[in-house]
Amino acid sequence: MSSRRPADPARRRALAALAAAASASVFPAPAGADAARRLVLTHTHTGEVLDAVFGSAAGYRPAELGRLDWLLRDFRTGDVQPLDARLFDLLCELAKAAGVEARYEVISAYRSPATNAMLVATTDGVSSKSLHMEGKAIDVRLVGVPLARLRDLAVARAAGGVGYYPDSDFVHLDVGRVRSWSG
Numbered sequence: 001m002s003s004r005r006p007a008d009p010a011r012r013r014a015l016a017a018l019a020a021a022a023s024a025s026v027f028p029a030p031a032g033a034d035a036a037r038r039l040v041l042t043h044t045h046t047g048e049v050l051d052a053v054f055g056s057a058a059g060y061r062p063a064e065l066g067r068l069d070w071l072l073r074d075f076r077t078g079d080v081q082p083l084d085a086r087l088f089d090l091l092c093e094l095a096k097a098a099g100v101e102a103r104y105e106v107i108s109a110y111r112s113p114a115t116n117a118m119l120v121a122t123t124d125g126v127s128s129k130s131l132h133m134e135g136k137a138i139d140v141r142l143v144g145v146p147l148a149r150l151r152d153l154a155v156a157r158a159a160g161g162v163g164y165y166p167d168s169d170f171v172h173l174d175v176g177r178v179r180s181w182s183g
Contacts, residue, residue, distance in 0.1 A: 036053050036055075036056050037054055037055040038052065038053045038054070039051075039054065039068070039088060040052075040104070041068070041072075041103075042103075042106065044105050045075045050068065052064045052067055052068055055089070065088075069081065069082050069135075072109030072110055072138070073109075074111050074115050076115045076118075077115055079112040081110040081112075083136070084135055084136045086159070087137075087138055087173065090173060091173070094142065094154055094157065094173075097153045098142060098153055101143075104141065104142055104143065105141040105143065106139070106140055107170045108132060108138070108139040109138045110133075110135050111130060111132040116128070131161070131174040136160075136174050137172060137176070138172075138173055139165075139170045139171070139173075140171060141170055147164070147169065147170070151164040151180075154171060159175060160175040161173070161174040161179050163180070163183055164181070164182045166182075
């Protein structure tokens with residue numbers, strides 16, 4: 001039995017907001033960013049929904065980044081990690097290119113090393129060096145857009161890795177090196 005104290009959700013939210021503030025200073029708003037950048041995310045495993053305006057032409061909004069980090073935590077362990085804000089920008093850009101609202105269903109985002117190790121041992125195709133553990137990857141569906149179209153838009157954008165998983169009904173997006181694959 002573990003000697004760790006039970007997780008305090010309020011403490012985790014506060015820590016996530018502080019971490020988001022730190023990441024906001026590392027990643028200024030991208031050049032040419034729209035006045036307001038908004039995402040509506042539904043986490044398929046927790047049922048949680050978040051509507052967040054996380055950035056504007058003036059930069060990122062640390063409190064909203066913290067809320068996004070909380071929603072996109074490792075749902076198995078409750079661990080929170082600041083996600084790379086470029087992922088959120090990418091999601092907005094892909095929705096805009098598709099001509100739809102940036103409304104996504106999230107399958108997976110941050111994964112703790114323990115969760116990733118468990119998935120490597122039990123699931124085909126999971127990388128032991130997954131960018132999910134670094135807060136640089138997300139598995140999603142864009143509401144109202146066929147999966148293959150989301151994949152094609154992401155590949156054309158060339159902002160990182162794109163994994164296409166039609167049998168599992170999601171597209172993996174990351175802000176690592178540019179590459180693509182099917183799983």
